[in-house]
Amino acid sequence: MERTANLDLPYIMPSQAQKHVTHNEAIRSLDALVQLAVLDRDLAGPPVSPVDGDRYLVASGAGGAWAGQDGKIAAWQDGAWAFLSPRAGWLAWVADEARLVCFGGAAWADAAVHSVNPAPFVGVNTVADASNRLAVRSPATLLDEEAGDHRLTINKAGAGDTASLVFQTGYSGRAEFGLAGDDDWHVKVSPDGVAWAEALKVDRANGRVTLPAGLALAEPNQVVAMRHVRERLGANRAYYVRTDGNDANSGLVNSAGGAFLTIQRALDVVAALDMSIHNVTIQVADGTYSEGVVVSGGWLGSGSVTLQGNVTTPANCVISRPSGNCTLVTNYGRLAILGFKVETGSPGLGVAAQNGGVLTIAGQMNFGACGTAHIYAERGGVVTAASSYTISGSSSCHVQALSDGYVFDVSNTITLTGGVAFSSGFVKCDRMALVEFSGNTYSGSASGPRYSVSSGGGINTFGAGATYFPGSSGGIASAPGWYA
Known part of the structure; x- marks a missing residue:
């Protein structure tokens, strides 16, 4: 075996002349591959004025001096381009995107795709913890459709458990709706996060709506609405x-x-x-x-x-x-x-x-x-x-x-x-x-x-x-x- 198994670096042979040439070639390859950080991965050809040590990921269909090197690592060393073939699992930092990518064996892709499934905690601009394993601090959050419908599901273990959305002020609850303690749908409000009043309940068996707190009638026309929200014996x-x-x-x-x-x-x-x-x-x-x-x-x-x-x-x-x-x-x-x-x-x-x-x-x-x-x-x-x-x-x-x-x-x-x-x-x-x-x-x-x-x-x-x-x-x- 004349080259290493993983990085494909040349060995110095026992009877080899000018052994420093082989040694320098290996050092040059290590310099290009270790702590791999490239400047770009989208260029269709080499830059006009590269600087010694510059590295790039060759884009698909590249031409010029990079023709036929799709997906390889192009390193400008000693006034020439050296091309190194990546292996599955290699990571590279893409500087112009501030993004970590991973080689999957056929192409480079975002490293995050390969690291968050599963992940114990995910925090976006904040710190997740054992109770809030997904935490997001943001002015808004978008859950977008991929191809038509989009459904957000909140599952609970048993009928006596709770699956609900809680709205807070200063981390103190003010409103809640969902399956709160049973399988009926509830809407609750609170002035302080401690005392809760149920405003509305929908029976899971028949869809009948009741207002546990009652309905204050302000005008006669509301009587019709009231008949549709009373509990019927x-x-x-x-x-x-x-x-x-x-x-x-x-x-x-x-x-x-x-x-x-x-x-x-x-x-x-x-x-x-x-x-x-x-x-x-x-x-x-x-x-x-x-x-x-x-x-x-x-x-x-x-x-x-x-x-x-x-x-x-x-x-x-x-x-x-x-x-x-x-x-x-x-x-x-x-x-x-x-x-x-x-x-x-x-x-x-x-x-x-x-x-x-x-x-x-x-x-x-x-x-x-x-x-x-x-x-x-x-x-x-x-x-x-x-x-x-x-x-x-x-x-x-x-x-x-x-x-x-x-x-x-x-x-x-x-x-x-x-x-x-x-x-x-x-x-x-x-x-x-x-x-x-x-x-x-x-x-x-x-x-x-x-x-x-x-x-x-x-x-x-x-x-x-x-x-x-x-x-x-x-x-x-x-x-x-x-x-x-």
């Missing part, structure tokens, strides 16, 4: 309220960590649903709730909403207020209630319906002391007692209806305890309102007038007589009011 549902609950909970689990704290929060959540044909029950645990409960407006759908306390012992589940209404259904809302004791100071109502609202006493109730009335209806409001109940506290009147209000109480057992008194009458009705009582059985006694009717109001007992209602004195009927 596919079955009956129960919500839970407990004195150890939290209004930030879902309300769907009967535990301190799942139930609501207030009854009103449960009603507001139901108001944001599309109930379709299904029913909702709000189950309230034993305890005292010092809040006024208001249903304003109808539910979306034909299903019913039932507010249910302790149906066996209503006195254990109490809505108690120093004044004001315990439960009010208004503006054509509708609600069934049972299993509560209601009590309030003056002025105050136990259960009330007005402006077209409909309230049904659907099971046992306990009416404690109330300032104005236990049961009240006005301006087209309707209260129906569809179940027996107990009266354990006094009031100005037990039932009051006025201004086209209507109260219907038929075939129930009404139990009076504790010596209750009604200063304005057990039933009071005026201003074109109507109260109908029939077939009821009264247990216990009361003091005060039995009834008071005036101003076109009417009380219909279906002929039960003037002493039908509990009381210690007769009733008063002032024409055009009537009692029958």
